[in-house]
Amino acid sequence: MPPTPTREPVSSPLESFPDQVLSDRAADGDMRAFEVLVRRYGPLMRVYASRVLGSNDEMDDVVQESFITAWQQLPTLENGAAVKSWLMRIVSRKSVDRVRARRQHVNIDLTDAPAPAQQSPHRLAEAGSQTEALTRVLAELPEDQRRCWMLRELAECSYGEIAAELEIPVSTVRGLLARARKTLLQEMEEWR
């Protein structure tokens, strides 16, 4: 018996470690800890990327690039507990870069990203639910509003983090978020 444990020892598999510990360990070169972070937040990052990109084709690339950047920059992350929103901001940036590059490439001035794949007739036919409706309305939001909304509701960033990320004042973040909510709400009401 080890001396004075107050309860049965917990084996502490890496999967159960808190974000702070995992990102600290990954910053120190622990690939397994990094893998747990990849599994923990990769799916959400993939959702994020597919929403911004409007398709799944480039999603894998963008998420992979994001994690490679994260691995390189993890030692500079001061608060490991904030690793989730930090990762989401990286994938947000990479996704937007990709969309911009794509626009320059086709040389067409789109004010919005293309509508997501979910808008296909097949998906609409089975829709009917509020979540499906929301997916469509989200895709139609102006880009700045959508980015604000996604950083807030998907990445769970604070107003300050969003402002820093988008390089706009906090007051603008507040305004964009309110407008996004208002539009979404109006659209959702019509479907009810």
Place this chain on the structure above:
Amino acid sequence: MTSSDALAGHTFEELSDYLDRDRTPADPSIEGSPECQTALNGMQRLRSVHRDLLLKDAQRESEREDSWVSSILQHISLEARAGRDIPISHSSPTARLSVTEGAVRGILRAAGDSVPNIIVGRCHLDGDVTEPGAPITVRVDATVLEGEIIASLADQLREALYAALRQHTELAVEAIDITIRDLYQPFVPPAKASSDE
């Protein structure tokens, strides 16, 4: 329809901000207005519908096959975390043996993992590790399971770290400083039923 004109003197933006502050401190002029309540409830409903959507999407993504995880891991390298070279002695004058600082941090973590209910986070080797015999202080951050006796766990951890360093390096370790940064809650997998006692 949510109207922005009849919100008891508040703008929609104020309400949105109020929601994001978790409705604190409570504002009676908002909480007491039916129009404001309608708008807030709408925003709240929007948020919960969005959460459902996210959960569904993320769930679908986690069920995909694992190839994307391994392809990410193939693209990251330990080189970036190698750190300094810590010499290992050998009788031959042409031998230059070393273990990287990154590898040593790895064995410190592994040694820490052998002690239950305490997790090693970041590790630092203070001192000139490249100079044989130079005095080194090891600094380790750790997280402890809530309810454990910290001093006893720290002692066990220190012993394990000393042993690992003696095994794998010739560092002249003067001290191992352990900082308990945090406490963590035991993780219980949802499906796991405890049947003992």
Place this chain on the structure above:
Amino acid sequence: MSDAPSPDPVSTDPGTSSTLPDRLDKVVLAVPGVDELYSAAPLVAAVVKTVIATTVEAVTGEQKSNSSVSVDEKKAGLEIAVKIGVNAPYTAIDVSRRVHDAITDQLEQNGNPDVAEIAVSVARID
């Protein structure tokens, strides 16, 4: 096509087509406790080396080596570098010394060339 043997003792061994670095790869991997062998050349150097090797290959028809152990000929003798991962029950101290000694043994069997340095780096212990 002439059959002129290369004067380079590092890259050829009469009777076999394998180069010294290739043989050292095998020798190192055979040491108990070595569970991984990484490319010892730093990334930039590796790229330069590949370019040179490709050029040399084009001129001489010599085979390019894909070995992880790096062997450089300097005036003072061979400079050999190895980067390994170690299996945890074994220790970095023991394994690195054994790898060094295994390389020395192999060199002795290989015409005992002058050695300037044998560098063994343990990059990971698992």
